[in-house]
Amino acid sequence: MARVRQKGTAPELAVRLAVTSLGHRYRIGPRLPGRPDLANQTERWAIFVHGCFWHRHSGCRRTTTPTRNRQFWLDKFAANQARDARVIRELRRRGFVVLRLWECETVDRAKLQRVLLRFFERIGQSSS
Numbered sequence: 001m002a003r004v005r006q007k008g009t010a011p012e013l014a015v016r017l018a019v020t021s022l023g024h025r026y027r028i029g030p031r032l033p034g035r036p037d038l039a040n041q042t043e044r045w046a047i048f049v050h051g052c053f054w055h056r057h058s059g060c061r062r063t064t065t066p067t068r069n070r071q072f073w074l075d076k077f078a079a080n081q082a083r084d085a086r087v088i089r090e091l092r093r094r095g096f097v098v099l100r101l102w103e104c105e106t107v108d109r110a111k112l113q114r115v116l117l118r119f120f121e122r123i124g125q126s127s128s
């Protein structure tokens with residue numbers, strides 16, 4: 001399985017819809033570190049929608065580890081996690097407030113809406 005960056009997967013679409021419904025504008029996959037799924041450079045926020053398997057959502061049932069070629073997978077996952085941490089650090093250094101959403105958190109739309117609402121309240125942009 002190649003690490004293909006798919007645009008417009010169901011979790012991403014759910015997040016876009018929710019963010020739009022909260023009245024926020026954004027760009028999709030802008031030229032920022034790690035290419036956040038959604039970001040607004042003026043409001044200084046970025047959102048990643050991470051697949052639980054690839055990005056290792058801790059304690060999630062989707063975060064399985066293939067038993068074949070185990071070391072290959074462990075190395076790959078470690079590299080993904082290191083990259084995620086690096087990218088988030090870099091964005092924060094540039095003054096962005098970063099939200100990382102897991103794909104499993106996008107299934108329940110009402111819950112997703114609440115998480116996003118809290119996020120936008122936190123960055124003080126909820127009235128825009």
Ligand SMILES: [Zn+2]
Nearest residue numbers: 052057060104
């Ligand atoms: Zn998960």
